[in-house]
Amino acid sequence: MTLGQKIAWDDTILPFQLDQSDIRGRVARLDGVLEGILKQHDYPPVVEALVAEMALLTALIGQTIKLRWKLSLQIQSKGPVRMIATDYYGPDSEGRAARMRAYASFDRDRLTDGPPFDQVGDGYFAVLIDQGEGTEPYQGITPIAGTGIRDCAEAYFAQSEQLPTRFSLSFGKSTEAGGDEHWRAGGVMLQHMPKASSHVQGGGSGEGGxxxxxxxxxxxxxxxxxxxxxxxxxxxxxxxxGPSVAPTDLLVRLFHEETPRVFESQSVRFGCSCTEERVRSSLSIYSARDIEKMTTDAGTVTADCQFCGAHYVLDPKTLGFEAEGKSGDGD
Structure with a gap:
């Protein structure tokens, strides 16, 4: 294995189909993406593990959807980890990389020494698809179930989409010869091809029906x-x-009798959509009095992106619907 091969496999998602079984799937390898996501925050190890799992699931799911803009996964819970949010932005043109970002909100004092998923309490798992301007966003929600976030995702596809779906995931810190310790993740997604007449009546055989x-x-x-x-x-x-086993070799090893067929891989990188313009837009609903309450002793309004850590310092006179130049006089 050469360094060039290793880089080629990392931060990619490989679509495949098993022609003998009418099953499609994805193989994902994340390396630099996870580093980009996690280095923005000082998360405890259990929170890092949950964010890594959520990010890997987001990469696998996002590549199955013909996205014009964004797929988001969210967990909202009553446990020590209150929320995990991830976004996958489809490539803006052919041959470009998809972009991902993620963050978690948690109560540090309530974290325990148990497995990562023990930090997630009762709540829900949500999938949101936003195809951009002129479209109505889609949202699907299922209750937290199982022993990991992957179980929640499998339950979502069975319940909301009625598609049998399976994830096999691995993630953790890795140290390679001559390198520093860093996060790596890899996984396989299997999904039965959708049928035209799939609508199941009544409850199911899984947890909570x-x-x-x-x-x-x-x-x-x-x-x-x-x-x-x-x-x-x-x-x-x-x-x-990985990095010693290429995704194509893995598919042959696992599914050679199922006639695996691979398609063009999709690269993915860490990336955030926050901009000063979007921050200004989000503040445009506030009055001058509201903006004044947000103004610091230094005479500025500040905003921090929870995803990438970007810090914005803005002039309060230019913010809100009563900002200078927006009064309409002289029009």
Missing amino acids: LLGAEDIVDGEELENWTRVNMLLDTVEDLELI
């Missing part, structure tokens, strides 16, 4: 789904994370 794969497909389709999942069960963490 949520739907499971066996409630959505049956017969030969269920046999295919079960067989492919058994093959995925044989994957090892180092195969998921």
Whole structure:
């Protein structure tokens, strides 16, 4: 393995299809993306692990959608980790990288020594798709379920989309020869191809009556789904994370009898959509009196991006709907 090969595999999402089983999937490897996300914050290790898992899921899911703008995943909970939010921005033109960002909100004093998902209490998992100006955003919500965020995502697809979906993920800090310790993540997503007549009545067999794969497909389709999942069960963490196993080699090792077919990979990088113009736009709804309350002793209004840490310092006279030049006099 050369350094160039390693870089080529990292921060990419590889779509594939198993022609024998009518199942599609993705293989994702994240390296620099996670570093870009996590270095913006001083998260405790358990929070870092949750953000890493959420980011990996977002990369895998985002590449399955024909996005014109943004996919967002959110967890809202009553646990020590109150919220995790991730955004995946589709490439703005062919051949360009997708962009990702993420952050978490938590009560440091309430964190425990248990597994990362123990920090997530009752709440919900949400998927939001915004295709941009002129479209109505979509939102789907399912309750927190299972023992990891991947279980929540699988429950969402079964319940809201009625698509059997499976994730196998691995993530953690890695140290390579001659390098510093840093976060890496890798995963495989499997999803049964959608059928035109999928609508299940009544409750499901999963936790809290949520739907499971066996409630959505049956017969030969269920046999295919079960067989492919058994093959995925044989994957090892180092195969998921790499960097010694290429995604194409991993697919051949796991699914060679299923006739895997790969498509063009999608690169992904850390990136934020915040700008001074958007900050000004978000403050345009406030009156001069409201802006005055936001003004610091230094005579400025400041704003920080929770995703990337960007710090904006603005002149209060130029903010709000009563800002200088917006009064309408002289028009």
